[in-house]
Amino acid sequence: MHKKISLLSLTILVVSAIDSIRTLPVTALFGFSLIFYYLLTALVFLIPVALISAEFSSRYSNTGGIFHWIKDAYGSKVGLLAVWLQWINTMVWYPTMLLFISGTASYLISAHLSINKFFLLGVSLGVFWILTFLNLKGTKTSVKLNSYCAIFGTLVPMCLLICLGVYWVIKSHTIAINFSWEALSPALDLRANGNAVVTIIASFLGMELAGVHVNDIENPGKNFPKALAYSVLILLTTLILGSLSIALVIPKNDIQFVDGIMQTFTILLSAFNIPYVLPILAILIILGATGGAVNWILSPAKGLMQAAEEGFLPSYFLAKNQHGATYRILILQALVVTCFSCALHFVQSINTYYWFLMALSTSLYVLMYILLFSAALKLKRPKTGYVIPKGLRTVSCITGILACLTTIFFGFQPAPGVLIESGASYVLMIVIGFTLMLSPVVILWQYKKRRKRAQA
Numbered sequence: 282m283h284k285k286i287s288l289l290s291l292t293i294l295v296v297s298a299i300d301s302i303r304t305l306p307v308t309a310l311f312g313f314s315l316i317f318y319y320l321l322t323a324l325v326f327l328i329p330v331a332l333i334s335a336e337f338s339s340r341y342s343n344t345g346g347i348f349h350w351i352k353d354a355y356g357s358k359v360g361l362l363a364v365w366l367q368w369i370n371t372m373v374w375y376p377t378m379l380l381f382i383s384g385t386a387s388y389l390i391s392a393h394l395s396i397n398k399f400f401l402l403g404v405s406l407g408v409f410w411i412l413t414f415l416n417l418k419g420t421k422t423s424v425k426l427n428s429y430c431a432i433f434g435t436l437v438p439m440c441l442l443i444c445l446g447v448y449w450v451i452k453s454h455t456i457a458i459n460f461s462w463e464a465l466s467p468a469l470d471l472r473a474n475g476n477a478v479v480t481i482i483a484s485f486l487g488m489e490l491a492g493v494h495v496n497d498i499e500n501p502g503k504n505f506p507k508a509l510a511y512s513v514l515i516l517l518t519t520l521i522l523g524s525l526s527i528a529l530v531i532p533k534n535d536i537q538f539v540d541g542i543m544q545t546f547t548i549l550l551s552a553f554n555i556p557y558v559l560p561i562l563a564i565l566i567i568l569g570a571t572g573g574a575v576n577w578i579l580s581p582a583k584g585l586m587q588a589a590e591e592g593f594l595p596s597y598f599l600a601k602n603q604h605g606a607t608y609r610i611l612i613l614q615a616l617v618v619t620c621f622s623c624a625l626h627f628v629q630s631i632n633t634y635y636w637f638l639m640a641l642s643t644s645l646y647v648l649m650y651i652l653l654f655s656a657a658l659k660l661k662r663p664k665t666g667y668v669i670p671k672g673l674r675t676v677s678c679i680t681g682i683l684a685c686l687t688t689i690f691f692g693f694q695p696a697p698g699v700l701i702e703s704g705a706s707y708v709l710m711i712v713i714g715f716t717l718m719l720s721p722v723v724i725l726w727q728y729k730k731r732r733k734r735a736q737a
Contacts, residue, residue, distance in 0.1 A: 285499040288508055293432075295331075295488075295512035300519055302439050303381045303570060304484040306541025307639070308520070309527035311477045312458040318477040319521050323513055326684040327485045329677035330650060331509050332669050333657045334489035339666030347489075347649060348587040354656035361593050362722050364584040366649035369718045371581040372614055374642035375574070376622045377635055379405035382570045384539035388563045392547070395540040398625055405622050408571065413615040416579045417606050434569020438562055439523050442542070445549040446526025454552060457532045458525075476640075476695070482688045483643040484520060487577075489653070505667060538635040542566065582610045592732055593725045636695060637707075641714045644692040647685035654678040654685070 308315050337350045347367055352360030383404035387394035394400040450456065527536065527545045537544055543563060550556045586607045589598045602608045621638070628634040658678045662668055669677065693708050 287499055288504045288511075291504065291508040292511045292515070295508060296436075296515050299485060299488055299512075300435055300439070300516055301484060301570075302435055302442070302523065302542055302566060303378065304480065305439075305442075305520070305523045305527055306536050306538050306544075307480045307636070308477070308484065308524040309531070309536055309541065310533055311480075312528050312533065313460055313525075315477065315481075315524050315528070316521055318481050319517055319524075322478060322481045322485065322684070323517055325680040326482060327488055327513060327516075328509065329654070329681035329684075330485075330488045331512075332673070332677050333654060333681065335505055335509075335667050336657070336663065336669055336674075337653075339668075340660075340663045346584055346587055347653065348584055348591075351652050351656050354659045355652070357591050357593075358726055359652065361588050361591070361725060363649050363652045364588050365719075365722050365725070366645050366652075368581040368585045368614070369721075370642045370645040370649070371577050372617045373621060373638055373645065373714075373718065375409065375577070375618045376405065376625070377638050377642070378570060378574050378577075379409055379618075379622060380539050380625075380631070380635060381542075382408055382567055382574075384537075385543055385563050385566050385570070387540065388543045388547070389560055392540070392543070395537070395543070396631060398631070401539070401631070402622060402625055406619055408574075409618055409622070410615060412571065412575055412578055413611055416575065416582075416611055417602060417608050418604050430568045430572020434565050434567070434572055436519070438542075438566050438569065439519050441562070442526050442545065442549075443519070443522040445546075445553070446522070446529050448553065449526075449529055449549060452552075454530075456529050458528045476691055478684075479640055479643055479688055479691050479694075482647065482684070483639055485516075486643065486646050489650075538632050578611065578614070579606075582607050582614060585610050588725075592729045594728075633695075637710060637714075640692040640695075641711060641718070644689045644711070644715070645718060647688045651682055651685045654681040 308319075311318065341349055341353070346364070348360045348364040350360075351363040380401055383401045384395045386404050387397075387400060527541060530545050530548050531541070535544075543559075543566075546559060546562055547556075550559055550562075585594070586599070588594060589596075589610075598607070598609050598613070600607075600609050625631070625634055655678075657674070662671065662674060668674075693711050695707050
């Protein structure tokens with residue numbers, strides 16, 4: 282009998298899967314009002330996703346994954362759409378993570394390299410292909426790497442950032458934001474500040490992955506809600522205070538999305554006469570981001586593999602190597618990410634490129650969540666396993682769907698500091714992005730249909 286996951290272990294597992302220092306520079310743009318948005322988003326999105334995912338994981342303990350969850354409610358075609366959204370979102374999102382890693386790595390050589398497209402692209406592609414080859418060794422290798430990197434590469438730098446931010450205030454240094462009710466009031470104007478929702482939703486994506494462990498938890502009915510509460514508290518504390526630490530130090534118009542963390546650390550460490558710590562921090566942050574990135578290579582590939590097993594992809598992609606890795610799908614997605622990354626050379630502003638990819642990938646991902654919440658409503662409450670209280674279950678699904686629709690709507694609105702020709706051109710870019718990313722689903726539907734006819 283294998284050892285059950287304790288309350289403490291589960292809490293650490295959830296936090297390490299979600300907590301990310303990468304998104305802090307973008308949320309810092311919204312100053313004091315970011316507190317309002319984080320709390321609101323946790324209430325209407327983060328908690329509902331965790332609860333519904335836990336219930337699905339308990340219901341389908343032998344056939345995990347979005348494809349099977351949605352398939353049971355709406356059939357295999359919609360199941361393919363869901364798993365495709367999860368996969369293609371990752372392909373679009375990965376360049377932003379790689380840009381963060383390469384932007385941080387530039388501080389090990391020269392901070393000026395953080396705006397050098399050739400350097401950013403070279404490091405990004407080098408890191409991604411190395412991680413892909415590591416995943417070809419199977420799940421055990423990637424999980425081990427993630428375990429070593431997560432805490433020291435994410436929580437340690439984030440806690441240091443928060444402590445330095447507090448010390449910055451104590452020492453009466455210049456503060457770049459205004460702490461007042463007047464500064465908080467713009468948060469109530471969702472139309473003007475709706476891109477904050479996109480940014481914060483992006484920092485919460487992936488919470489559904491925690492639910493897969495529900496059957497391995499000690500006393501899940503009691504410990505899972507506790508772990509969820511503790512995790513949400515830790516996530517909100519670190520993300521809010523981390524974002525505020527950046528907003529305190531760097532004026533809104535000077536924040537860089539790619540290297541905003543290192544910008545802040547450079548200022549803070551220089552002010553407190555400990556600049557020699559910067560290279561160590563850069564290495565830790567790179568390790569943390571790399572460890573977190575590993576899971577997002579293998580998990581989407583497994584989801585697409587499930588669709589291939591249902592006949593939506595050619596049998597060519599079903600092949601596995603001696604380590605059990607779906608190596609042909611892994612190579613395919615590495616090629617797709619390479620194409621998205623190379624697009625960096627065709628954009629004028631790195632910040633604009635970064636925001637566009639983040640907004641597009643987030644919108645694609647929340648489309649999948651809409652399917653997830655809708656499936657939960659259609660399938661009703663399970664009779665066994667982890668079950669959300671009846672009223673809370675319905676409210677979670679409805680608020681989750683509304684939050685996702687709001688996120689998609691505001692994804693068509695550029696963030697402050699993003700250089701675009703016009704609002705109309707940006708909307709057109711998002712529409713084209715959606716069309717290109719979703720059109721392969723129709724092709725795969727037709728492929729299976731033709732394949733059935735040929736076999737008949």
